[in-house]
Amino acid sequence: MSTRTPNEAAPAAATPLSLCSREPHVPADRLVAEMVPPPRFDSVRFDTYLPDPNQPSQCEAVKVLSGFAEGLGGAHATGAGRRRWFARKPAAPAGPRGVYLDGGYGVGKTHLLASLWHATPADPALKAFGTFVELTNLVGALGFQKTVQTLSGHRLLCIDEFELDDPGDTVLVSSLLGKLVEAGVALAATSNTLPGKLGEGRFAAADFLREIQGLSAHFRPLRIDGEDYRHRGLPEAPAPRSDQVVTETAYRVPGASLDDFPHLLEHLARVHPSRYGALTDDLSAVCLTDVGPVPDQSTALRLVVLADRLYDREIPVLASGLPFDKLFSDEMLNGGYKKKYFRAISRLTALARDAKGLVAQ
Structure with a gap:
C-alpha cells in the first residue's frame, strides 16, 4: 500500500499543481524500463491474494x-x-x-x-x-x-x-x-x-x-x-464534494493537482496516452471540479487510460459534480467498450473512497 500521508497540512497554502499544464515527453528507454508491475502491485504475491x-x-x-x-x-x-x-x-x-x-x-x-x-x-x-x-x-x-x-x-x-x-x-x-x-x-x-x-x-x-x-x-x-472485490462488503462510494471543498483541499494538500474536468478532457486529447503515466508524476492527489458526462467515445477511452494510470499509482481522486457512475452514457455502457468503462468506474470509485481522508474534518 502507499506510504503517502497527503492529509498532513502544508506549512502554508501553496498553489496546487495542474494536469492541464503538463505535456510530458517520455523517451523510449523509459517506456522499456517502466515495463514492471506498477506501484499498487509492486508488493503483491500469490499468498496475498484473497480468493473468494x-x-x-x-x-x-x-x-x-x-x-x-x-x-x-x-x-x-x-x-x-x-x-x-x-x-x-x-x-x-x-x-x-x-x-x-x-x-x-x-x-x-x-x-x-x-x-x-x-x-x-x-x-x-x-x-x-x-x-x-x-x-x-x-x-x-x-x-x-x-x-x-x-x-x-x-x-x-x-x-x-x-x-x-x-x-x-x-x-x-x-x-x-x-x-x-x-x-x-x-x-x-x-x-x-x-x-x-x-x-x-x-x-x-x-x-x-x-x-x-x-x-x-x-x-x-x-x-x-x-464479484468486484473493490466493492465487496464496502460502503457505497462517497458522494461528490462541493467545488469549495475540492478547491480548499487542493490548496491544503501538498502535491495535489486541481483541474476543471471539462478542460482536463480537452487536454488529454493533446497528450498521447503513452504519456499519461508521466502526466501523474509526483502527484499525491487529483482534485477535479465540475465532473460531468463524457461527451464522446474518443474522449471516454482517453479517460479510461488516465483512470488506469491513477489507479496503478494509488493516487486518490477528490471530485465535485456528478458521481463517477454517471460519467458514461447508457449507449457507451451497452456498447463494444462497455467493459473498459465499467472498469474505469470501478477504479475511480475506489480512488474516490481513498480520497475521503483528504477532506478536513
Missing part, C-alpha cells in the same frame, strides 16, 4: 499460475542478438505458450498477473509487464523490429487489460506475439474478453478472424469468476 471462498475458480487460478511460474525456471535464450551464431533455432512450442486470465472487473486478475511476474524465477530485466495500450505504444516508439529484438530475450511478457480496439492493433499484436513465441517468450494476459471474442462489437471482427484465432492459439484460457 464461494468462487473455486479463484483458488484454481492461483494453483495453475504458480505451476506456470515454476515451469519458467528452465534454460532460455540469453537475449536477442546474444545467441550463438550456430545455435539451432528453437522449435516452436507444440501447445499454447501462455495463459489468459478471463473474468469480470475487480476479481483480482491484475493482482494474479503481477504475482506471476514476481514469482517467475528470472532476472527482472528478463521479465516485462505492461498494459495492452503500453505495449502498442512501445511499438510506436521503438518500431516493430526493435520491439521484437528488445523483448525476444525475455523469459516472460505479461500483458494487462488485453483488448483489441481496431484492426490495426489486431494485426500488429498478432504479428508481435507470434514473433515472441517463436523466440521462446512465455506470455500471460488479462482481459474481460475470451481470446476468441477479442474485437467483438468494436469492428468487423469476422474480417480479421484469422488474426484473432492466431492470437487465441498462443493462450490457455483460465476463467476467474467472482
